[in-house]
Amino acid sequence: MKQEKNIPYKIYLEESEMPKAWYNLRADMKKKPAPLLNPETLEPMTAEELGAVFCEELVKQELDTETAYFPIPQEIQDFYKMYRPSPLVRAYCLEEKLQTPAKIYYKFEGNNTSGSHKLNSAIAQAYYAKNQGLKGVTTETGAGQWGTALSMACAYLGLDCKVYMVKVSYEQKPFRREVMRTYGAEVTPSPSETTAIGRKILEEHPGTTGSLGCAISEAVEAATSKEGYRYVLGSVLNQVMLHQSIIGLETKAALDKYGITPDVIIGCAGGGSNLGGLIAPFMGEQLRGEKNYQFIAVEPASCPSLTRGKYAYDFCDTGKVTPLAKMYTLGSGFIPSANHAGGLRYHGMSSTLSELYDQGLLEARSVEQTAVFEAAKMFAQVEGILPAPESSHAIRVAIDEAMKCKETGEEKTIVFGLTGTGYFDMVAYEKFNNGEMTDYIPTDEDLAQGFAGIPKFEGNEID
Ligand SMILES: *Cc1c(COP(=O)(O)O)cnc(C)c1O
Secondary structure (H helix, E strand, O other): OOOOOOOOOOOOOOOOHOOOOOEEEHHHOOOOOOOOOOOOOOEOOHHHHHOOOOOHHHHHHHHHHOEEEEEEOOOHHHHHHHOOOOEEEEOOOHHHOOOOOOOEEEOOOOOOOOOOOOHHHHHHHHHHHHHEEEEEEEEEEEEOOOHHHHHHHHHHHEEEEEEEEEHHHHOOOHHHHHHHHHOHHHHHHHHOOHHHHHHHHHHOOOOOOOOOOHHHHHHHHHOOOOOOOEOOOOOOOHHHHHHHHHHHHHHHHHHHHOOOOOOOOEEOOOHHHHHHHHHHHHHHHOOOOOOOEEEEEEOOOOOOOHOOEEEEEOOOOOOOOOOOOEEOOOOOOOOOOOOOOOOEEEEEEOOOHHHHHHHHOOEEEEOOOOHHHHHHHHHHHHHHHEEEEHHHEEEHHHHHHHHHHHHOOOOHHHHHEOOOOOOHHHHHHHHHHHHEEEEEEEEOOHHHHHHOOOOOOOOOOOO
């Protein structure tokens, strides 16, 4: 391994250098992301309306487009110390393998039991629920990382935690389920008979293996029909992106410490929270006219919300119980093909990232899952870490960009977000290793079905 003088393999921050406030990127956006709308009145959601579903402080964070910095409460800073700062790693071994002149760094968020960045927001959301005197929170989980993260945070603070887990994951990932139960959470496969919306979905689609959208509908219903509970969400919302800014703030502090300026910043995008958090402080500099970066969102070709979706107001869930969010969307009824194993299955995208994408400040690429797993396998073999399939979308494009540098001879500095580990994704890895993994790219007709479900009202036309 050839190491550059003065650039360590891993860049850590001292405890005293850790961020003390989250950064709200919206404060620096001239054109703000569109507000959430009440689907009945089509008026912006008020704090009071949102307060029926979400915790008070989180509603304030959600609606605040002006305050640039939110101090991180001391209890949350203390919790962060258990697993942060996360390392910023120079991928010397990957560079050598690729024989690229590019300098590659990754910010590794998988060093906690939940195995992903989701704990950064879970602890914040659980903290505000606890502070409000609530008994517990409800949520949905797909692959299981969010449910695990929230279970850990709730156990730490002594809050009750009810998780609706997408049925296909519940069955494919029994160990994820057991981790959550070990942390004291109640885990229900979704759709379930325990909610009215779950029963309705089961009646209309008997035998369905569920989707994130269905699970969200159930978790929202469970929260609003029970005294002392609120709903919490692990991605998409502005508040989540705010908490995840810790990723970008640490990354920037670490790079600044060594005088490194990235050229390209890459992240995988499901609902957009890790990518939004990673790029936030860098995008802030760009919006203020201080610096210029290339930002790339990577999504699965089988769930291509940015690259092929419509920019419109849509429901955040299949059951259409949530407010309307303006975002790049495939339609709330869109369910990715059954062969899709790589995560990032959400039909929409954070409204902040959607707005940045619409303004041309963020690029998007879609990649096929076999190419993603090829990148994952190479990365695991040379860098040692077994990456989550989601994270491997970012690895794929980081490798592609590094290979471009090999052709052009450019010594670009590439930073990507390695959001988590893949220990619970071995069914997908097994498929790949057996040569049984296939790619499915939805046809325009497939997508048209999803688009047909986007609500129609004046000002929300889609082409
Ligand atoms: C949830 C998750 C993602 C995608 O969520 P975003 O909100 O888009 O960040 C990516 N990687 C891992 C490991 C995850 O658990």
